[in-house]
Amino acid sequence: xxxxxxxxxxxxxxxxxxxxxxxxxxxxxxxxxxxxxxxxxxxxxxxxxxxxxxxxxxxxxxxxxxxxxxxxxxxxxxxxxxxxxxxxxxxxxxxxxxxxxxxxxxxxxxxxxxxxxxxxxxxxxxxxxxxxxxxxxxxxxxxxxxxxxxxxxxxxxxxxxxxxxxxxxxxxxxxxxxxxxxxxxxxxxxxxxxxxxxxxxxxxxxxxxxxxxxxxxxxxxxxxxxxxxxxxxxxxxxxxxxxxxxxxxxxxxxxxxxxxxxxxxxxxxxxxxxxxxxxxxxxxxxxxxxxxxxxxxxxxxxxxxxxxxxxxxxxxxxxxxxxxxxxxxxxxxxxxxxxxxxxxxxxxxxxxxxxxxxxxxxxxxxxxxxxxxxxxx
Ligand SMILES: NC(=O)c1ccc[n+]([C@@H]2O[C@H](COP(=O)([O-])OP(=O)(O)OC[C@H]3O[C@@H](n4cnc5c(N)ncnc54)[C@H](O)[C@@H]3O)[C@@H](O)[C@H]2O)c1
Ligand SMILES: [Fe+2]
Numbered sequence: 001x002x003x004x005x006x007x008x009x010x011x012x013x014x015x016x017x018x019x020x021x022x023x024x025x026x027x028x029x030x031x032x033x034x035x036x037x038x039x040x041x042x043x044x045x046x047x048x049x050x051x052x053x054x055x056x057x058x059x060x061x062x063x064x065x066x067x068x069x070x071x072x073x074x075x076x077x078x079x080x081x082x083x084x085x086x087x088x089x090x091x092x093x094x095x096x097x098x099x100x101x102x103x104x105x106x107x108x109x110x111x112x113x114x115x116x117x118x119x120x121x122x123x124x125x126x127x128x129x130x131x132x133x134x135x136x137x138x139x140x141x142x143x144x145x146x147x148x149x150x151x152x153x154x155x156x157x158x159x160x161x162x163x164x165x166x167x168x169x170x171x172x173x174x175x176x177x178x179x180x181x182x183x184x185x186x187x188x189x190x191x192x193x194x195x196x197x198x199x200x201x202x203x204x205x206x207x208x209x210x211x212x213x214x215x216x217x218x219x220x221x222x223x224x225x226x227x228x229x230x231x232x233x234x235x236x237x238x239x240x241x242x243x244x245x246x247x248x249x250x251x252x253x254x255x256x257x258x259x260x261x262x263x264x265x266x267x268x269x270x271x272x273x274x275x276x277x278x279x280x281x282x283x284x285x286x287x288x289x290x291x292x293x294x295x296x297x298x299x300x301x302x303x304x305x306x307x308x309x310x311x312x313x314x315x316x317x318x319x320x321x322x323x324x325x326x327x328x329x330x331x332x333x334x335x336x337x338x339x340x341x342x343x344x345x346x347x348x349x350x351x352x353x354x355x356x357x358x359x360x361x362x363x364x365x366x367x368x369x370x371x372x373x374x375x376x377x
Contacts, residue, residue, distance in 0.1 A: 005210040005257065011136075011147050012173045013249065017238060020137065020177040023052065024059025027092065027135065030172070034062040035135075036090040038081060038105040040069040043097040043139055046183040052096050052137070064088050066108075069097065072154045072271045072278070073104045075118045075162065082111035092133045095171075098192060099143030099152075099278065102136050106151040106169040109134050118153060124165040136171035139180045141231070141244035142192025142279055144199055144252015146174035154272055160350060161268040176249060178241040186232050189244075190328035191279030193228040196248035197324075198282040200224065202261035203254035205293060205300050206359045216254035218307055223247035225308035232328050262364055263289045265354035266372065269347035274339050283330045284337070288375045291318035292368075296361035334377050344373045 014026070027035065035056060039049045044067045053063045066081045081104060084090075090112070095105025107118055109131035114121070121127045136146035145151075151164045181189075200220035203213050223243045231240035266289070267281035294301045294314050301314035310316050322332075331337060348369035351357070357364060 003210060005212055007212050007257065008167075009147065009170070009253070010167070011171050013147070013176060014173060015176040015246070017177060017179050017242070019175050020052065020180065021055065023094070023135070023137075023175060024056050024061060026173060026175075027056060027061050028059045030133070032061060032092045034088065034090045035092045035094050036081070036084060036088070036108065037063050037065045037094045037096060038069060038108060039065065039067045039096040039101050041067060043067075043101065048139060048180060049096060052094070056094070064090065069101045069104045071100050072161070072275055073100045074154050074156050076156070078104055078107040078111060078118050078153055081108040085112040090132070092135060094135045094137065096137045096139065098138065098140035099145045102138065102143065102145035103151040103153060105134055105136070106131070106145070107153050107164065110164070110169065118164070119155060119162060121164055122162045125168070127166070130168055133172040134169065135173050135175065137175045137177070137180070138245065138248070140184065140188060140192040141181060141241070141248040142195040144196065144248050144255070146171055146176070147249055147252045148256045150256075152268070159272040161272045163355070174249070176245050178238060178245045181241045181245060182236045182238070184235050186235070187329065189235055190232045190330060191277050191283060192248070193224065193231060193244055193279075194283035194286065194325070194328070194330065195279035196220065196244070196251045197224045197228065198263050198286055199251035199255045199260065200247070201286070201290065201304065202263055202356070203251065203258040204304065205297050205361045206258040206261060207361060208359045209258045213254045213258035216250045216257070220247045220251040220254060221304060221307040223250070228324070229327060259359045260356040261360040262293070262351075262357065262369070262372070265351040265356045265360070266347070266369060268354065269350040270334070270339065272350065273343050273347055274337070276337055276339070280330065280337065283325055284332070284334055284376055285372070287318045287321040287325065289372060290321060292372060293360065293362050294318070334373070339377065341374070341377060344370055344377070348373060
């Protein structure tokens with residue numbers, strides 16, 4: 001573990017049941033007069049987009065709604081949203097939804113103030129002009145995008161998930177209201193909750209882990225260990241929803257500091273090649289990759305086992321994760337999700353390009369990743 005770190009969080013976190021009701025006042029207090037609300041059809045169907053846009057309008061702020069975001073959102077979708085700026089020069093982006101609308105909102109905020117194509121800005125801090133301010137409202141307890149400096153947008157023609165990183169896309173405010181999660185389908189609650197768990201686990205064993213990222217990751221694991229099953233069983237359990245929403249934000253804070261690892265490196269190509277939901281891709285890979293990683297840091301795995309409610313044995317973690325997947329209805333293999341063996345070598349090649357490979361506690365080669373994909377095929 002490296003013990004030197006800098007920690008800054010420009011994002012104000014506003015947490016609590018009913019927190020969303022103050023959004024209009026919050027925007028008005030920040031001097032905002034016109035916003036683009038970025039969301040997706042599922043969130044709109046759940047009635048959340050109308051409630052939010054009415055709340056904003058009620059404070060005398062102009063709103064236009066862009067609700068065309070798809071899961072694994074594309075570069076083209078970002079361009080469609082950003083093009084609205086020409087006729088409606090909004091001053092801020094309100095991103096309402098899971099990681100897909102939040103990442104799209106971040107990317108639209110960049111493209112509203114910068115020329116060219118989003119792919120020009122792939123990598124870290126590649127754009128010149130400051131993006132518009134972003135107000136993030138998560139409706140899944142999963143990605144932590146509300147507190148991370150990342151956006152992941154898919155280039156469909158290259159089957160590649162384009163990573164964009166900058167402290168300047170950290171949302172100005174993150175409004176965490178657990179009542180927004182009560183309408184989640186059980187399958188989405190399960191997959192997104194396992195994404196949050198993957199963030200906490202990978203940040204915890206990352207070579208970049210520090211005392212501060214460990215503090216966030218440990219609390220996230222403990223909350224998820226105690227609440228994910230309860231939340232999937234009943235999304236109206238407000239206590240469990242609150243715990244999961246806090247856990248996903250804490251896990252986001254952990255990996256914003258410490259980065260991730262091989263699970264995420266391998267999950268992104270599964271999204272790019274086969275459009276698998278991000279959380280499901282992580283969940284299927286998680287037990288086998290953690291078994292592989294446990295060789296590198298057994299002490300941390302003993303601690304993980306305890307935090308997840310097990311005994312102090314490093315080898316029990318993979319089995320605990322397998323049982324969690326079974327309980328939550330996550331498939332045990334990738335083939336049943338449509339993944340084909342012939343894509344594995346290309347996916348492993350893309351995975352090796354991820355910035356998360358170099359911080360994984362166990363070194364990996366292209367051949368290791370091929371073997372790990374095959375293990376869960
Ligand atoms: N920026 C980051 O730091 C970061 C981290 C992890 C993942 N990601 C990205 O986030 C994306 C995945 O986000 P996600 O897992 O949150 O899923 P998502 O945003 O794609 O949403 C999944 C589904 O759930 C529905 N949904 C969301 N909230 C709902 C609600 N309250 N009620 C009913 N339906 C609801 C949506 O309509 C959608 O159909 C991926 O593209 C992934 O790469 C980003
Ligand atoms: Fe993730």
